[in-house]
Amino acid sequence: MTSRISLWPKYIITAIMAAVFCLISIKANASTMPYVAYSYDWWGDPVPEPSPYLYGATIDKGRIGQALNNPQDLFEKNGKLYIADTDNNRILIVTSEGDYVSEISDGLMAPKGVFVTDEEHIYVADSGNERILEYDDQLKLIRDIPRPVTNLIGADKAYIPTRLVVDKAGRIYTIAYGINMGLLELDPDGNFQGFMGAARVNVSPWEYIWKNYFSTSAQKQRMETIVPTEYSNIFLDDEGFIYASISNLSNEDHIQGKDALRRLNPTGTDVLRRLGNFPVTGDLYKYYDGAEWSEFVDVAATDYGCYFALDRAGGKVFGYDGDGNLLFVFGAKGSRQGMFSSASSLVLSDDQTRLYVLDSQLGAIQTFEITDYGRNLLGALKSHYYGDSQGADRQWEKVLSYNSQSEEACIGLGKTRLRNGDYKAAMKYFKLGNCRKYYSKAFWFYRKEYMQKNFARYILLIIIPCGIAAAVTIIRRLRKWVGEVKCKNI
Amino acid sequence: MQKYLDSLLFGFHVIFHPFDGFWDLKREKRGTLKAALTFIVLTICMYTIEKQNTGFLFNTNRLEEVNVFVDIITVGLMFVLWCVSNWCLTSLMDGEGRMRDIAIYTAYAVIPLLIIQFPLVGVSHFITLEEGTFYYVFRNISYIWALALLLAGMSQTHQYSMKKTLFTTLLTLLGMMIITFIALLFFSVLNQIFVFVLSVYKEIRFR
Numbered sequence: 013m014t015s016r017i018s019l020w021p022k023y024i025i026t027a028i029m030a031a032v033f034c035l036i037s038i039k040a041n042a043s044t045m046p047y048v049a050y051s052y053d054w055w056g057d058p059v060p061e062p063s064p065y066l067y068g069a070t071i072d073k074g075r076i077g078q079a080l081n082n083p084q085d086l087f088e089k090n091g092k093l094y095i096a097d098t099d100n101n102r103i104l105i106v107t108s109e110g111d112y113v114s115e116i117s118d119g120l121m122a123p124k125g126v127f128v129t130d131e132e133h134i135y136v137a138d139s140g141n142e143r144i145l146e147y148d149d150q151l152k153l154i155r156d157i158p159r160p161v162t163n164l165i166g167a168d169k170a171y172i173p174t175r176l177v178v179d180k181a182g183r184i185y186t187i188a189y190g191i192n193m194g195l196l197e198l199d200p201d202g203n204f205q206g207f208m209g210a211a212r213v214n215v216s217p218w219e220y221i222w223k224n225y226f227s228t229s230a231q232k233q234r235m236e237t238i239v240p241t242e243y244s245n246i247f248l249d250d251e252g253f254i255y256a257s258i259s260n261l262s263n264e265d266h267i268q269g270k271d272a273l274r275r276l277n278p279t280g281t282d283v284l285r286r287l288g289n290f291p292v293t294g295d296l297y298k299y300y301d302g303a304e305w306s307e308f309v310d311v312a313a314t315d316y317g318c319y320f321a322l323d324r325a326g327g328k329v330f331g332y333d334g335d336g337n338l339l340f341v342f343g344a345k346g347s348r349q350g351m352f353s354s355a356s357s358l359v360l361s362d363d364q365t366r367l368y369v370l371d372s373q374l375g376a377i378q379t380f381e382i383t384d385y386g387r388n389l390l391g392a393l394k395s396h397y398y399g400d401s402q403g404a405d406r407q408w409e410k411v412l413s414y415n416s417q418s419e420e421a422c423i424g425l426g427k428t429r430l431r432n433g434d435y436k437a438a439m440k441y442f443k444l445g446n447c448r449k450y451y452s453k454a455f456w457f458y459r460k461e462y463m464q465k466n467f468a469r470y471i472l473l474i475i476i477p478c479g480i481a482a483a484v485t486i487i488r489r490l491r492k493w494v495g496e497v498k499c500k501n502i
Numbered sequence: 503m504q505k506y507l508d509s510l511l512f513g514f515h516v517i518f519h520p521f522d523g524f525w526d527l528k529r530e531k532r533g534t535l536k537a538a539l540t541f542i543v544l545t546i547c548m549y550t551i552e553k554q555n556t557g558f559l560f561n562t563n564r565l566e567e568v569n570v571f572v573d574i575i576t577v578g579l580m581f582v583l584w585c586v587s588n589w590c591l592t593s594l595m596d597g598e599g600r601m602r603d604i605a606i607y608t609a610y611a612v613i614p615l616l617i618i619q620f621p622l623v624g625v626s627h628f629i630t631l632e633e634g635t636f637y638y639v640f641r642n643i644s645y646i647w648a649l650a651l652l653l654a655g656m657s658q659t660h661q662y663s664m665k666k667t668l669f670t671t672l673l674t675l676l677g678m679m680i681i682t683f684i685a686l687l688f689f690s691v692l693n694q695i696f697v698f699v700l701s702v703y704k705e706i707r708f709r
Binding site (some may be wrong): 056296443448449451452453455459 | 551558559628630631632
């Protein structure tokens, strides 16, 4: 009997614990994703990290009331989403929550790209009709920009504009399908200006020799021709620079670590900063047999240099900072909520709190809401960009408390310490963040400071023994001399 | 004991006067196997210490994955393989060195690594990346010096011309690879035989 009574508290404790665990797991479930976000550490190993964005909602037929059919492009302006609903031959306009607003459908044929200017003028790449159309904010057609008049595009070649951006001066940049000489640049009146930002073709010496001297003409024909890569998508950032993504990198390109992203300045030169440990190319290796290399189909940038790239092959979103360091990767291929089957476009809301990903196969937009971790991570980078080191420091501390393995956070904290003159702490953080470049800088200052403080001590350590040795020899000499003198005198 | 100490100190003569030194090492019996073993043990120590204790700026090893035993075996195995392979070849190519001589000259040839890289481990804690050039230059000097000594040692020990020495060195490296390959093959076959015998035994037992 006594034993049974003594067991009672145990049952109660167990029951309470079970209940608590249930509650915890329910709470945890609300924010579970079907995948884990990760990033690469200095050694190139994937390290899990908290999700920077979590799945929020799906905007699809159920929400809009109209089905999307193979939508290709998405744009967000002033709280409205513009969807290039390609196979329904229309541009659909919905609110940021997904409620139907209006649509443009007269005379469009398979439009693949849409861009909205600050005055809410809508530019549509009317791919099927080989033209670009401009609508004003009342959705009234203003002008029709036909195929550019130039002999640089062969007469037999189709002109199919797929994506476009319009800069502040009104110049139009467009990607045309099958034209690999770069972006087509049209002046504000729609006249052809030239090509811009063609990728430089790199041929290795070995490849060149093999191709030109050792292969037969039959072999040459079967070999791939060496052509510049075609861009898959473009994004105009607020400085007027164009981010361009490349999706058709070959297996060799990926193994060599070629970049899949460019940032073009107005003259067409690539100015993307590549100071990260790894090239801006998506996943560093294939994780399992049959996995595919990352294939960037869209890119979206923030005002402080961070940019997000969308990978169609892996169904992932890659976040990079302005220096080209990978911040996070999340997403996967699949049909569950928060997964993608054929992602086609990515859009960031103005304050980066929400991410819209358009999926052409599902015909739906999935929204992702920023988490506290993501807010602090991006916030810290923003503060750092605008020179607010105090704010950055606070946010990096928060990031580190969420993710103790974050090298970015350690480096960020180290940078503030370095600026404040706390070199020893800076060294500690740079070591944790595996950043040898900045560690070396901090160490240089630390060593200087240390030597200034302790110079006298070390000099004494050298001078005293030398002095003693000198004194001893002098005394010995003197004695000898005295002795000799004495001897002589005697 | 005196002879051992003498032979240790003779190492300093060898590295600065290689041709004379290596000649005396064998012909005048100035080198001892004990001293050679000391140098090899010190090399192993240097290798492990360098891997773990080089300053952060110059150390890209993953400390949690460093295994001392693997390091010891790596250096030891390289030494043994080199000696065996060199002996096998030189006895066919009328070299005059015996196994003992080969072991001794090889061990004496690595002395520059010891006297340069041991201090460098300490120095690496006091220099920045910009000054790292000096670090790398000295490291490379030590390797080139050791290689030159190895060639000089081989030519003197076996009485080879320089051309023949270079040729034999390449062959020795090839021999090392072949030995490794055969060893791996041997162990894999042994493993198969063992598994076969074991399965026959089990079959009979559970029948």
